[in-house]
Amino acid sequence: MADLRDLYQDIILEHSKNPRNYRTIEAANRSAEGFNPLCGDHFTVYLQIGDGQIRDISFQGSGCAISKASASMMTQALKGKSMEQAEDLFQKFHHVVTGKDGAPSEELGKLAAFAGVSEYPVRVKCATLAWHALRAALEGERHAVSTE
Amino acid sequence: MTTATNIAQSLPSSGKTGYDVYSLRKDFPILAAKVHGKPLVYLDNAATTQKPQSVIDAIVNYYNSENANIHRGVHTLSEQATESYEQARKMVGRFLNSADAREIVFVRGATEGINLVAQTWGRANVGRGDEIVVSAMEHHSNIVPWQILCEEKEARLRVVPVNDAGELMMDEFEKLLGPKTKLVAIAHVSNALGTVNPVRRIVEAAQQVNARVLLDGAQAVPHMSVDVCALDCDFYVFSGHKVYGPTGIGVLYGKAELLDSMPPYQGGGDMISSVTFEKTLYNRAPQKFEAGTPHVSGTIGLAAALQYVNAIGIDRIAKHEQELLAYGTKRLLEIPGLRLIGTAREKEGILSFVLEGIHPHDIGTILDREGIAIRTGHHCAQPLMLRFGIPATARASLGLYNTVGEMDALADGLRKVREVFA
Numbered sequence: 300m301a302d303l304r305d306l307y308q309d310i311i312l313e314h315s316k317n318p319r320n321y322r323t324i325e326a327a328n329r330s331a332e333g334f335n336p337l338c339g340d341h342f343t344v345y346l347q348i349g350d351g352q353i354r355d356i357s358f359q360g361s362g363c364a365i366s367k368a369s370a371s372m373m374t375q376a377l378k379g380k381s382m383e384q385a386e387d388l389f390q391k392f393h394h395v396v397t398g399k400d401g402a403p404s405e406e407l408g409k410l411a412a413f414a415g416v417s418e419y420p421v422r423v424k425c426a427t428l429a430w431h432a433l434r435a436a437l438e439g440e441r442h443a444v445s446t447e
Numbered sequence: 448m449t450t451a452t453n454i455a456q457s458l459p460s461s462g463k464t465g466y467d468v469y470s471l472r473k474d475f476p477i478l479a480a481k482v483h484g485k486p487l488v489y490l491d492n493a494a495t496t497q498k499p500q501s502v503i504d505a506i507v508n509y510y511n512s513e514n515a516n517i518h519r520g521v522h523t524l525s526e527q528a529t530e531s532y533e534q535a536r537k538m539v540g541r542f543l544n545s546a547d548a549r550e551i552v553f554v555r556g557a558t559e560g561i562n563l564v565a566q567t568w569g570r571a572n573v574g575r576g577d578e579i580v581v582s583a584m585e586h587h588s589n590i591v592p593w594q595i596l597c598e599e600k601e602a603r604l605r606v607v608p609v610n611d612a613g614e615l616m617m618d619e620f621e622k623l624l625g626p627k628t629k630l631v632a633i634a635h636v637s638n639a640l641g642t643v644n645p646v647r648r649i650v651e652a653a654q655q656v657n658a659r660v661l662l663d664g665a666q667a668v669p670h671m672s673v674d675v676c677a678l679d680c681d682f683y684v685f686s687g688h689k690v691y692g693p694t695g696i697g698v699l700y701g702k703a704e705l706l707d708s709m710p711p712y713q714g715g716g717d718m719i720s721s722v723t724f725e726k727t728l729y730n731r732a733p734q735k736f737e738a739g740t741p742h743v744s745g746t747i748g749l750a751a752a753l754q755y756v757n758a759i760g761i762d763r764i765a766k767h768e769q770e771l772l773a774y775g776t777k778r779l780l781e782i783p784g785l786r787l788i789g790t791a792r793e794k795e796g797i798l799s800f801v802l803e804g805i806h807p808h809d810i811g812t813i814l815d816r817e818g819i820a821i822r823t824g825h826h827c828a829q830p831l832m833l834r835f836g837i838p839a840t841a842r843a844s845l846g847l848y849n850t851v852g853e854m855d856a857l858a859d860g861l862r863k864v865r866e867v868f869a
Contacts, residue, residue, distance in 0.1 A: 338807075
Protein backbone atom coordinates (compact mmCIF):
# COMPACT_ATOMS: atom_id res chain seq x y z
CA MET A 300 0.00 0.00 0.00
CA ALA A 301 3.10 2.23 -0.10
CA ASP A 302 2.03 3.79 -3.40
CA LEU A 303 -1.45 4.55 -2.04
CA ARG A 304 0.21 6.53 0.71
CA ASP A 305 1.81 8.71 -1.99
CA LEU A 306 -1.71 9.74 -2.93
CA TYR A 307 -3.38 9.67 0.46
CA GLN A 308 -0.72 11.47 2.49
CA ASP A 309 -1.52 12.17 6.13
CA ILE A 310 -1.95 15.90 5.56
CA ILE A 311 -4.46 15.22 2.77
CA LEU A 312 -6.46 12.76 4.87
CA GLU A 313 -6.40 15.19 7.79
CA HIS A 314 -7.71 18.09 5.71
CA SER A 315 -10.38 15.89 4.11
CA LYS A 316 -11.68 14.99 7.56
CA ASN A 317 -11.34 18.50 9.03
CA PRO A 318 -11.59 20.94 6.14
CA ARG A 319 -10.47 24.51 6.93
CA ASN A 320 -12.48 27.56 5.91
CA TYR A 321 -15.46 25.31 5.28
CA ARG A 322 -18.14 28.01 5.46
CA THR A 323 -19.78 30.72 3.42
CA ILE A 324 -18.64 34.36 3.53
CA GLU A 325 -21.46 36.82 4.16
CA ALA A 326 -19.51 39.69 2.60
CA ALA A 327 -18.22 37.70 -0.38
CA ASN A 328 -17.96 39.78 -3.54
CA ARG A 329 -16.97 36.88 -5.75
CA SER A 330 -18.04 33.25 -5.83
CA ALA A 331 -18.10 30.41 -8.31
CA GLU A 332 -19.23 26.79 -8.42
CA GLY A 333 -17.20 23.87 -9.70
CA PHE A 334 -18.75 20.59 -10.87
CA ASN A 335 -17.29 17.29 -11.87
CA PRO A 336 -20.14 15.72 -13.83
CA LEU A 337 -18.38 12.34 -13.89
CA CYS A 338 -18.58 11.80 -10.16
CA GLY A 339 -21.01 14.45 -8.97
CA ASP A 340 -18.42 16.38 -6.93
CA HIS A 341 -19.57 19.93 -6.36
CA PHE A 342 -17.91 22.88 -4.59
CA THR A 343 -18.58 26.59 -4.24
CA VAL A 344 -15.62 28.90 -3.58
CA TYR A 345 -16.30 32.26 -1.91
CA LEU A 346 -13.93 35.23 -2.10
CA GLN A 347 -13.83 38.61 -0.48
CA ILE A 348 -11.52 40.74 -2.57
CA GLY A 349 -10.33 44.23 -1.76
CA ASP A 350 -7.56 46.26 -3.43
CA GLY A 351 -6.59 43.24 -5.52
CA GLN A 352 -6.01 41.17 -2.37
CA ILE A 353 -7.83 38.04 -1.23
CA ARG A 354 -9.02 39.26 2.18
CA ASP A 355 -11.04 36.12 2.89
CA ILE A 356 -11.61 32.82 1.11
CA SER A 357 -13.78 29.82 1.93
CA PHE A 358 -15.54 26.90 0.32
CA GLN A 359 -18.47 24.53 0.72
CA GLY A 360 -19.71 21.46 -1.09
CA SER A 361 -19.16 17.74 -1.35
CA GLY A 362 -16.49 15.61 -2.91
CA CYS A 363 -13.87 12.95 -2.41
CA ALA A 364 -10.93 13.18 -0.02
CA ILE A 365 -8.62 14.55 -2.71
CA SER A 366 -10.97 17.29 -3.88
CA LYS A 367 -11.97 18.33 -0.38
CA ALA A 368 -8.39 18.42 0.97
CA SER A 369 -7.26 20.34 -2.09
CA ALA A 370 -10.01 22.93 -1.57
CA SER A 371 -9.19 23.22 2.13
CA MET A 372 -5.45 23.65 1.63
CA MET A 373 -6.05 26.07 -1.23
CA THR A 374 -8.03 28.39 1.03
CA GLN A 375 -5.21 28.32 3.59
CA ALA A 376 -2.55 29.03 1.00
CA LEU A 377 -4.36 31.92 -0.67
CA LYS A 378 -5.67 33.99 2.21
CA GLY A 379 -3.94 37.39 2.08
CA LYS A 380 -2.42 36.76 -1.35
CA SER A 381 -2.88 39.05 -4.35
CA MET A 382 -4.98 37.93 -7.31
CA GLU A 383 -1.77 37.63 -9.38
CA GLN A 384 -0.16 35.44 -6.75
CA ALA A 385 -3.29 33.26 -6.71
CA GLU A 386 -3.13 32.80 -10.48
CA ASP A 387 0.56 31.98 -10.23
CA LEU A 388 -0.10 29.40 -7.52
CA PHE A 389 -2.91 27.88 -9.63
CA GLN A 390 -0.37 27.33 -12.44
CA LYS A 391 2.23 25.83 -10.12
CA PHE A 392 -0.34 23.57 -8.46
CA HIS A 393 -1.65 22.43 -11.84
CA HIS A 394 1.89 21.57 -12.91
CA VAL A 395 2.57 19.52 -9.82
CA VAL A 396 -0.62 17.42 -10.01
CA THR A 397 -0.13 16.75 -13.71
CA GLY A 398 3.52 15.82 -13.13
CA LYS A 399 5.01 18.62 -15.25
CA ASP A 400 8.25 20.52 -14.55
CA GLY A 401 9.90 17.96 -12.27
CA ALA A 402 10.22 18.93 -8.60
CA PRO A 403 7.42 20.99 -7.02
CA SER A 404 8.08 24.70 -6.62
CA GLU A 405 8.98 25.78 -3.08
CA GLU A 406 6.22 28.35 -3.16
CA LEU A 407 3.69 25.53 -3.08
CA GLY A 408 4.60 24.70 0.48
CA LYS A 409 2.24 22.07 1.93
CA LEU A 410 0.42 21.84 -1.41
CA ALA A 411 3.39 19.83 -2.68
CA ALA A 412 1.71 16.90 -0.89
CA PHE A 413 -0.50 16.60 -3.99
CA ALA A 414 2.45 15.53 -6.17
CA GLY A 415 1.25 11.92 -5.76
CA VAL A 416 -1.88 12.72 -7.77
CA SER A 417 0.18 12.80 -10.96
CA GLU A 418 0.40 8.98 -10.74
CA TYR A 419 -3.42 8.79 -10.82
CA PRO A 420 -4.50 10.63 -13.99
CA VAL A 421 -8.24 10.16 -13.35
CA ARG A 422 -7.87 11.95 -10.03
CA VAL A 423 -6.28 15.13 -11.44
CA LYS A 424 -9.76 16.57 -11.92
CA CYS A 425 -10.52 15.92 -8.25
CA ALA A 426 -7.41 17.81 -7.14
CA THR A 427 -8.06 20.79 -9.40
CA LEU A 428 -11.85 21.14 -9.05
CA ALA A 429 -11.84 23.86 -6.37
CA TRP A 430 -8.96 25.60 -8.13
CA HIS A 431 -10.97 25.87 -11.34
CA ALA A 432 -13.84 27.35 -9.34
CA LEU A 433 -11.37 29.77 -7.74
CA ARG A 434 -10.13 30.89 -11.13
CA ALA A 435 -13.68 31.42 -12.36
CA ALA A 436 -14.40 33.50 -9.26
CA LEU A 437 -11.23 35.54 -9.78
CA GLU A 438 -12.22 36.19 -13.37
CA GLY A 439 -15.63 37.25 -12.15
CA GLU A 440 -17.48 34.58 -14.09
CA ARG A 441 -20.91 34.06 -12.67
CA HIS A 442 -21.74 30.71 -14.20
CA ALA A 443 -20.57 27.37 -12.88
CA VAL A 444 -17.43 25.76 -14.24
CA SER A 445 -17.21 22.12 -15.12
CA THR A 446 -14.21 19.82 -15.30
CA GLU A 447 -15.50 18.44 -18.61
CA MET B 448 -15.71 -22.61 -45.29
CA THR B 449 -16.08 -22.02 -41.59
CA THR B 450 -18.66 -19.37 -40.87
CA ALA B 451 -18.77 -17.05 -37.93
CA THR B 452 -21.95 -18.65 -36.73
CA ASN B 453 -20.37 -22.13 -36.79
CA ILE B 454 -17.51 -20.99 -34.60
CA ALA B 455 -19.93 -19.33 -32.25
CA GLN B 456 -21.63 -22.67 -31.72
CA SER B 457 -18.60 -24.00 -29.88
CA LEU B 458 -19.95 -24.70 -26.45
CA PRO B 459 -18.77 -23.03 -23.28
CA SER B 460 -16.31 -25.21 -21.45
CA SER B 461 -18.58 -25.87 -18.50
CA GLY B 462 -19.30 -29.41 -17.46
CA LYS B 463 -22.75 -30.80 -18.07
CA THR B 464 -23.47 -31.08 -14.39
CA GLY B 465 -23.06 -28.32 -11.87
CA TYR B 466 -21.88 -24.81 -12.56
CA ASP B 467 -18.12 -24.84 -12.97
CA VAL B 468 -17.30 -21.16 -12.75
CA TYR B 469 -13.55 -21.77 -12.93
CA SER B 470 -13.92 -23.55 -16.28
CA LEU B 471 -16.18 -20.78 -17.57
CA ARG B 472 -13.60 -18.17 -16.59
CA LYS B 473 -11.16 -19.79 -19.03
CA ASP B 474 -13.49 -18.79 -21.86
CA PHE B 475 -12.76 -15.11 -21.12
CA PRO B 476 -9.14 -14.27 -22.03
CA ILE B 477 -9.14 -10.90 -20.20
CA LEU B 478 -9.90 -12.54 -16.85
CA ALA B 479 -6.30 -13.80 -16.74
CA ALA B 480 -5.06 -10.19 -16.70
CA LYS B 481 -3.24 -8.59 -13.79
CA VAL B 482 -3.88 -5.03 -12.64
CA HIS B 483 -1.20 -3.32 -10.54
CA GLY B 484 0.36 -6.75 -10.15
CA LYS B 485 -2.81 -8.28 -8.68
CA PRO B 486 -5.21 -10.70 -10.39
CA LEU B 487 -8.05 -8.76 -12.01
CA VAL B 488 -11.28 -8.94 -10.00
CA TYR B 489 -13.80 -7.61 -12.48
CA LEU B 490 -16.93 -6.40 -10.70
CA ASP B 491 -18.12 -3.74 -13.15
CA ASN B 492 -20.40 -5.94 -15.20
CA ALA B 493 -23.34 -3.54 -15.07
CA ALA B 494 -21.16 -1.07 -16.98
CA THR B 495 -19.99 -3.65 -19.49
CA THR B 496 -19.24 -7.37 -19.46
CA GLN B 497 -16.11 -9.12 -20.68
CA LYS B 498 -16.23 -11.14 -23.89
CA PRO B 499 -15.79 -14.91 -24.25
CA GLN B 500 -13.39 -16.24 -26.89
CA SER B 501 -16.32 -17.46 -29.02
CA VAL B 502 -17.57 -13.88 -29.41
CA ILE B 503 -14.10 -12.58 -30.26
CA ASP B 504 -13.64 -15.44 -32.75
CA ALA B 505 -17.01 -14.83 -34.39
CA ILE B 506 -16.09 -11.19 -35.06
CA VAL B 507 -12.58 -12.00 -36.24
CA ASN B 508 -13.89 -14.74 -38.49
CA TYR B 509 -16.47 -12.45 -40.03
CA TYR B 510 -13.78 -9.98 -41.01
CA ASN B 511 -11.39 -12.74 -42.06
CA SER B 512 -13.74 -14.60 -44.33
CA GLU B 513 -17.21 -13.11 -44.72
CA ASN B 514 -16.94 -9.33 -44.78
CA ALA B 515 -19.27 -7.69 -47.31
CA ASN B 516 -22.14 -5.24 -47.28
CA ILE B 517 -25.59 -6.69 -46.76
CA HIS B 518 -28.94 -6.55 -48.60
CA ARG B 519 -27.19 -5.33 -51.75
CA GLY B 520 -24.79 -7.55 -53.61
CA VAL B 521 -25.62 -10.70 -55.54
CA HIS B 522 -22.12 -11.92 -54.91
CA THR B 523 -21.37 -14.79 -52.56
CA LEU B 524 -19.83 -12.84 -49.70
CA SER B 525 -22.69 -10.35 -49.62
CA GLU B 526 -25.17 -13.21 -49.50
CA GLN B 527 -23.25 -14.80 -46.62
CA ALA B 528 -23.04 -11.55 -44.69
CA THR B 529 -26.76 -10.92 -45.22
CA GLU B 530 -27.51 -14.44 -44.06
CA SER B 531 -25.40 -14.01 -40.91
CA TYR B 532 -27.03 -10.66 -40.18
CA GLU B 533 -30.57 -11.99 -40.54
CA GLN B 534 -29.68 -15.15 -38.61
CA ALA B 535 -28.53 -12.90 -35.78
CA ARG B 536 -31.90 -11.15 -35.86
CA LYS B 537 -33.69 -14.52 -35.60
CA MET B 538 -31.38 -15.54 -32.77
CA VAL B 539 -32.27 -12.38 -30.82
CA GLY B 540 -35.97 -12.95 -31.58
CA ARG B 541 -35.81 -16.45 -30.14
CA PHE B 542 -33.81 -15.22 -27.14
CA LEU B 543 -36.57 -12.75 -26.25
CA ASN B 544 -39.32 -15.16 -27.36
CA SER B 545 -40.63 -12.63 -29.85
CA ALA B 546 -43.33 -13.92 -32.19
CA ASP B 547 -41.55 -12.76 -35.35
CA ALA B 548 -37.96 -11.74 -36.16
CA ARG B 549 -39.44 -8.66 -37.90
CA GLU B 550 -40.04 -7.32 -34.39
CA ILE B 551 -36.29 -7.07 -33.77
CA VAL B 552 -34.65 -3.79 -34.77
CA PHE B 553 -30.87 -3.50 -34.50
CA VAL B 554 -29.69 -0.27 -32.90
CA ARG B 555 -26.44 0.88 -31.27
CA GLY B 556 -27.61 0.07 -27.76
CA ALA B 557 -30.45 0.44 -25.29
CA THR B 558 -29.99 4.23 -25.37
CA GLU B 559 -30.55 4.43 -29.12
CA GLY B 560 -33.50 2.06 -28.83
CA ILE B 561 -35.22 4.41 -26.38
CA ASN B 562 -34.39 7.47 -28.47
CA LEU B 563 -35.76 5.73 -31.55
CA VAL B 564 -39.10 5.11 -29.83
CA ALA B 565 -39.21 8.68 -28.50
CA GLN B 566 -38.44 10.22 -31.89
CA THR B 567 -40.72 8.02 -34.00
CA TRP B 568 -43.59 6.57 -31.98
CA GLY B 569 -43.39 9.41 -29.47
CA ARG B 570 -43.51 12.29 -31.93
CA ALA B 571 -46.41 10.66 -33.76
CA ASN B 572 -48.45 9.74 -30.69
CA VAL B 573 -47.69 12.13 -27.83
CA GLY B 574 -49.32 15.54 -27.86
CA ARG B 575 -49.95 18.58 -25.73
CA GLY B 576 -51.06 17.71 -22.19
CA ASP B 577 -50.29 14.00 -22.59
CA GLU B 578 -48.28 12.25 -19.92
CA ILE B 579 -45.29 9.91 -19.93
CA VAL B 580 -44.61 7.95 -16.75
CA VAL B 581 -41.04 7.07 -15.75
CA SER B 582 -39.62 6.08 -12.36
CA ALA B 583 -37.21 7.72 -9.92
CA MET B 584 -34.74 4.88 -10.47
CA GLU B 585 -34.32 5.35 -14.23
CA HIS B 586 -30.98 5.65 -15.96
CA HIS B 587 -30.54 9.04 -17.66
CA SER B 588 -31.09 7.25 -20.97
CA ASN B 589 -34.68 6.52 -19.94
CA ILE B 590 -35.28 10.09 -18.69
CA VAL B 591 -33.68 12.54 -21.09
CA PRO B 592 -35.21 11.25 -24.38
CA TRP B 593 -38.65 11.68 -22.78
CA GLN B 594 -37.78 15.14 -21.45
CA ILE B 595 -36.79 16.19 -24.97
CA LEU B 596 -40.06 14.80 -26.33
CA CYS B 597 -42.15 16.41 -23.57
CA GLU B 598 -40.53 19.77 -24.19
CA GLU B 599 -41.22 19.58 -27.91
CA LYS B 600 -44.81 18.38 -27.49
CA GLU B 601 -45.70 20.27 -24.30
CA ALA B 602 -46.36 16.92 -22.67
CA ARG B 603 -45.70 16.12 -19.03
CA LEU B 604 -43.24 13.72 -17.44
CA ARG B 605 -44.57 11.98 -14.31
CA VAL B 606 -42.27 10.14 -11.91
CA VAL B 607 -43.07 7.02 -9.89
CA PRO B 608 -41.40 7.38 -6.46
CA VAL B 609 -39.12 4.79 -4.90
CA ASN B 610 -39.21 3.60 -1.27
CA ASP B 611 -36.22 3.39 1.09
CA ALA B 612 -35.44 -0.16 0.00
CA GLY B 613 -35.23 1.01 -3.61
CA GLU B 614 -38.54 -0.51 -4.75
CA LEU B 615 -41.13 1.21 -6.89
CA MET B 616 -44.09 2.48 -4.89
CA MET B 617 -46.71 0.62 -6.89
CA ASP B 618 -49.73 2.27 -5.28
CA GLU B 619 -48.29 5.65 -6.29
CA PHE B 620 -47.63 4.29 -9.77
CA GLU B 621 -51.23 3.23 -10.17
CA LYS B 622 -52.40 6.66 -9.02
CA LEU B 623 -50.31 8.33 -11.73
CA LEU B 624 -52.03 6.37 -14.48
CA GLY B 625 -55.00 7.97 -16.21
CA PRO B 626 -56.53 8.91 -19.54
CA LYS B 627 -53.62 11.28 -20.27
CA THR B 628 -51.00 8.55 -19.85
CA LYS B 629 -49.61 7.68 -23.27
CA LEU B 630 -46.53 5.71 -22.27
CA VAL B 631 -44.93 4.05 -19.26
CA ALA B 632 -41.13 3.78 -19.64
CA ILE B 633 -39.49 1.82 -16.84
CA ALA B 634 -36.37 -0.22 -16.18
CA HIS B 635 -36.86 -3.97 -15.89
CA VAL B 636 -33.88 -3.99 -13.49
CA SER B 637 -32.30 -0.88 -11.93
CA ASN B 638 -28.65 -0.35 -12.88
CA ALA B 639 -27.86 1.53 -9.67
CA LEU B 640 -29.82 -0.57 -7.14
CA GLY B 641 -30.32 -4.00 -8.69
CA THR B 642 -34.06 -3.83 -8.00
CA VAL B 643 -36.16 -6.11 -10.21
CA ASN B 644 -39.34 -4.21 -10.98
CA PRO B 645 -42.75 -5.96 -11.17
CA VAL B 646 -42.92 -5.40 -14.90
CA ARG B 647 -45.80 -7.78 -15.60
CA ARG B 648 -47.96 -5.89 -13.10
CA ILE B 649 -46.80 -2.58 -14.62
CA VAL B 650 -47.83 -3.70 -18.10
CA GLU B 651 -51.24 -4.88 -16.89
CA ALA B 652 -51.91 -1.59 -15.11
CA ALA B 653 -50.80 0.46 -18.12
CA GLN B 654 -53.04 -1.58 -20.41
CA GLN B 655 -56.02 -0.66 -18.24
CA VAL B 656 -55.59 2.96 -19.37
CA ASN B 657 -54.51 2.06 -22.92
CA ALA B 658 -50.98 3.30 -22.34
CA ARG B 659 -48.04 1.75 -24.15
CA VAL B 660 -45.12 0.29 -22.18
CA LEU B 661 -41.39 0.45 -22.91
CA LEU B 662 -39.14 -1.67 -20.71
CA ASP B 663 -35.43 -0.90 -20.43
CA GLY B 664 -33.94 -4.37 -20.21
CA ALA B 665 -30.26 -3.40 -20.28
CA GLN B 666 -29.70 -4.84 -16.78
CA ALA B 667 -32.22 -7.67 -17.06
CA VAL B 668 -31.25 -9.56 -20.22
CA PRO B 669 -27.80 -10.64 -18.91
CA HIS B 670 -29.27 -12.04 -15.69
CA MET B 671 -32.70 -13.54 -16.25
CA SER B 672 -34.91 -15.16 -18.83
CA VAL B 673 -36.92 -12.50 -20.68
CA ASP B 674 -40.09 -13.37 -22.59
CA VAL B 675 -41.57 -10.35 -24.37
CA CYS B 676 -44.70 -12.30 -25.32
CA ALA B 677 -45.44 -13.23 -21.71
CA LEU B 678 -44.63 -9.69 -20.55
CA ASP B 679 -46.87 -8.32 -23.33
CA CYS B 680 -44.87 -5.07 -23.31
CA ASP B 681 -44.94 -2.88 -26.41
CA PHE B 682 -41.23 -2.12 -26.55
CA TYR B 683 -38.18 -3.74 -24.94
CA VAL B 684 -34.59 -2.57 -25.34
CA PHE B 685 -31.19 -3.95 -24.35
CA SER B 686 -27.48 -3.52 -25.13
CA GLY B 687 -25.25 -6.27 -26.54
CA HIS B 688 -22.15 -5.33 -24.58
CA LYS B 689 -23.85 -5.91 -21.22
CA VAL B 690 -24.64 -9.51 -22.18
CA TYR B 691 -21.09 -10.58 -23.18
CA GLY B 692 -21.40 -9.20 -26.73
CA PRO B 693 -19.61 -6.32 -28.44
CA THR B 694 -20.21 -2.60 -27.91
CA GLY B 695 -22.12 -0.60 -30.49
CA ILE B 696 -24.90 -3.12 -31.01
CA GLY B 697 -28.23 -3.31 -29.23
CA VAL B 698 -31.80 -4.31 -29.77
CA LEU B 699 -35.18 -2.67 -29.88
CA TYR B 700 -38.06 -5.13 -29.74
CA GLY B 701 -41.41 -3.67 -30.77
CA LYS B 702 -44.77 -5.30 -31.41
CA ALA B 703 -45.07 -5.78 -35.18
CA GLU B 704 -48.25 -3.73 -35.61
CA LEU B 705 -46.68 -0.86 -33.69
CA LEU B 706 -43.43 -0.90 -35.65
CA ASP B 707 -45.42 -0.96 -38.91
CA SER B 708 -47.47 2.06 -37.86
CA MET B 709 -44.48 4.15 -36.75
CA PRO B 710 -42.78 6.74 -38.96
CA PRO B 711 -39.17 5.98 -39.91
CA TYR B 712 -36.21 7.00 -37.73
CA GLN B 713 -33.24 8.07 -39.83
CA GLY B 714 -33.40 8.40 -43.61
CA GLY B 715 -30.95 6.70 -45.93
CA GLY B 716 -30.17 3.49 -47.72
CA ASP B 717 -31.76 0.15 -46.75
CA MET B 718 -34.74 1.86 -45.07
CA ILE B 719 -36.49 2.61 -48.37
CA SER B 720 -38.19 0.48 -50.99
CA SER B 721 -38.01 3.13 -53.70
CA VAL B 722 -36.82 6.71 -53.97
CA THR B 723 -37.81 9.41 -56.45
CA PHE B 724 -37.70 13.15 -55.94
CA GLU B 725 -41.49 13.12 -56.07
CA LYS B 726 -42.15 10.35 -53.58
CA THR B 727 -40.12 7.93 -51.49
CA LEU B 728 -41.59 4.67 -50.25
CA TYR B 729 -40.23 3.29 -47.02
CA ASN B 730 -39.20 -0.28 -46.44
CA ARG B 731 -41.20 -2.28 -43.93
CA ALA B 732 -40.09 -2.91 -40.35
CA PRO B 733 -37.47 -3.62 -39.20
CA GLN B 734 -35.45 -2.31 -42.19
CA LYS B 735 -37.46 0.92 -42.01
CA PHE B 736 -35.52 1.75 -38.85
CA GLU B 737 -32.10 0.58 -40.01
CA ALA B 738 -30.84 3.27 -42.37
CA GLY B 739 -27.31 2.91 -43.68
CA THR B 740 -24.89 0.01 -43.47
CA PRO B 741 -25.53 -1.58 -40.09
CA HIS B 742 -23.03 -2.92 -37.56
CA VAL B 743 -22.89 -6.35 -39.18
CA SER B 744 -19.96 -7.66 -37.15
CA GLY B 745 -21.70 -6.41 -34.01
CA THR B 746 -24.82 -8.45 -34.75
CA ILE B 747 -22.69 -11.52 -35.40
CA GLY B 748 -20.84 -10.97 -32.12
CA LEU B 749 -24.14 -10.47 -30.32
CA ALA B 750 -25.56 -13.70 -31.73
CA ALA B 751 -22.43 -15.52 -30.58
CA ALA B 752 -22.83 -14.02 -27.11
CA LEU B 753 -26.47 -15.10 -26.85
CA GLN B 754 -25.48 -18.58 -28.04
CA TYR B 755 -22.83 -18.66 -25.33
CA VAL B 756 -25.37 -17.68 -22.69
CA ASN B 757 -27.88 -20.21 -24.02
CA ALA B 758 -25.30 -22.98 -23.96
CA ILE B 759 -24.73 -22.40 -20.24
CA GLY B 760 -28.42 -21.68 -19.61
CA ILE B 761 -29.66 -18.30 -18.39
CA ASP B 762 -31.43 -19.94 -15.46
CA ARG B 763 -28.18 -21.52 -14.28
CA ILE B 764 -26.40 -18.19 -14.64
CA ALA B 765 -29.19 -16.54 -12.64
CA LYS B 766 -28.90 -19.15 -9.88
CA HIS B 767 -25.12 -18.72 -9.67
CA GLU B 768 -25.41 -14.94 -9.53
CA GLN B 769 -28.14 -15.07 -6.88
CA GLU B 770 -25.97 -17.28 -4.66
CA LEU B 771 -23.06 -14.89 -5.16
CA LEU B 772 -25.27 -11.89 -4.41
CA ALA B 773 -26.44 -13.44 -1.15
CA TYR B 774 -22.86 -14.27 -0.14
CA GLY B 775 -21.52 -10.86 -1.20
CA THR B 776 -24.31 -9.07 0.66
CA LYS B 777 -23.43 -10.97 3.82
CA ARG B 778 -19.70 -10.22 3.48
CA LEU B 779 -20.28 -6.52 2.82
CA LEU B 780 -22.67 -6.08 5.72
CA GLU B 781 -19.91 -7.33 8.05
CA ILE B 782 -17.89 -4.21 7.24
CA PRO B 783 -18.35 -1.45 9.83
CA GLY B 784 -19.87 1.74 8.47
CA LEU B 785 -21.05 0.15 5.22
CA ARG B 786 -24.60 0.88 4.08
CA LEU B 787 -26.17 -0.89 1.13
CA ILE B 788 -28.18 1.32 -1.21
CA GLY B 789 -30.84 -0.89 -2.74
CA THR B 790 -32.21 -3.64 -0.53
CA ALA B 791 -35.25 -4.67 -2.57
CA ARG B 792 -36.72 -8.09 -1.92
CA GLU B 793 -36.21 -8.97 -5.59
CA LYS B 794 -32.72 -8.02 -6.72
CA GLU B 795 -30.18 -8.81 -9.40
CA GLY B 796 -26.44 -9.02 -8.74
CA ILE B 797 -25.74 -5.40 -7.94
CA LEU B 798 -24.17 -4.28 -4.66
CA SER B 799 -24.40 -0.51 -4.43
CA PHE B 800 -23.04 0.91 -1.18
CA VAL B 801 -21.57 3.82 0.71
CA LEU B 802 -18.92 3.73 3.46
CA GLU B 803 -19.31 6.17 6.30
CA GLY B 804 -16.90 9.09 5.98
CA ILE B 805 -15.28 7.82 2.78
CA HIS B 806 -16.23 9.09 -0.66
CA PRO B 807 -16.96 6.40 -3.29
CA HIS B 808 -14.30 7.88 -5.56
CA ASP B 809 -11.62 7.16 -2.96
CA ILE B 810 -12.99 3.64 -2.48
CA GLY B 811 -12.69 3.08 -6.24
CA THR B 812 -9.06 4.25 -6.41
CA ILE B 813 -7.94 2.14 -3.45
CA LEU B 814 -9.73 -1.00 -4.69
CA ASP B 815 -8.20 -0.50 -8.13
CA ARG B 816 -4.74 -0.78 -6.55
CA GLU B 817 -5.89 -4.20 -5.31
CA GLY B 818 -6.85 -5.19 -8.85
CA ILE B 819 -10.56 -4.81 -8.11
CA ALA B 820 -12.64 -3.00 -10.74
CA ILE B 821 -15.86 -1.43 -9.49
CA ARG B 822 -17.84 1.59 -10.61
CA THR B 823 -18.12 4.71 -8.49
CA GLY B 824 -20.29 7.75 -9.10
CA HIS B 825 -23.93 8.47 -9.77
CA HIS B 826 -24.34 5.63 -12.30
CA CYS B 827 -26.16 7.97 -14.72
CA ALA B 828 -29.01 8.06 -12.20
CA GLN B 829 -28.63 11.46 -10.56
CA PRO B 830 -32.33 11.78 -9.60
CA LEU B 831 -32.00 8.48 -7.73
CA MET B 832 -28.91 9.67 -5.85
CA LEU B 833 -30.88 12.79 -4.89
CA ARG B 834 -33.70 10.53 -3.65
CA PHE B 835 -31.28 8.75 -1.31
CA GLY B 836 -29.56 12.00 -0.31
CA ILE B 837 -26.12 10.88 -1.45
CA PRO B 838 -23.85 12.26 -4.20
CA ALA B 839 -22.65 8.86 -5.36
CA THR B 840 -22.26 5.19 -4.51
CA ALA B 841 -19.66 2.50 -5.02
CA ARG B 842 -21.13 -0.34 -7.05
CA ALA B 843 -19.94 -3.92 -7.46
CA SER B 844 -21.93 -5.71 -10.17
CA LEU B 845 -21.81 -9.42 -10.89
CA GLY B 846 -21.45 -11.51 -14.00
CA LEU B 847 -21.56 -15.21 -14.82
CA TYR B 848 -17.80 -15.59 -14.20
CA ASN B 849 -17.55 -14.04 -10.75
CA THR B 850 -16.61 -16.20 -7.79
CA VAL B 851 -17.02 -16.45 -4.04
CA GLY B 852 -13.28 -15.73 -3.80
CA GLU B 853 -13.84 -12.43 -5.59
CA MET B 854 -16.51 -11.47 -3.07
CA ASP B 855 -13.94 -12.17 -0.35
CA ALA B 856 -11.37 -10.06 -2.23
CA LEU B 857 -13.88 -7.21 -2.36
CA ALA B 858 -14.55 -7.44 1.37
CA ASP B 859 -10.81 -7.56 2.13
CA GLY B 860 -10.25 -4.60 -0.20
CA LEU B 861 -12.89 -2.58 1.62
CA ARG B 862 -11.18 -3.28 4.92
CA LYS B 863 -8.00 -1.85 3.38
CA VAL B 864 -9.97 1.23 2.32
CA ARG B 865 -10.98 1.70 5.93
CA GLU B 866 -7.38 1.26 7.07
CA VAL B 867 -6.17 4.02 4.72
CA PHE B 868 -8.82 6.34 6.14
CA ALA B 869 -8.51 5.17 9.75
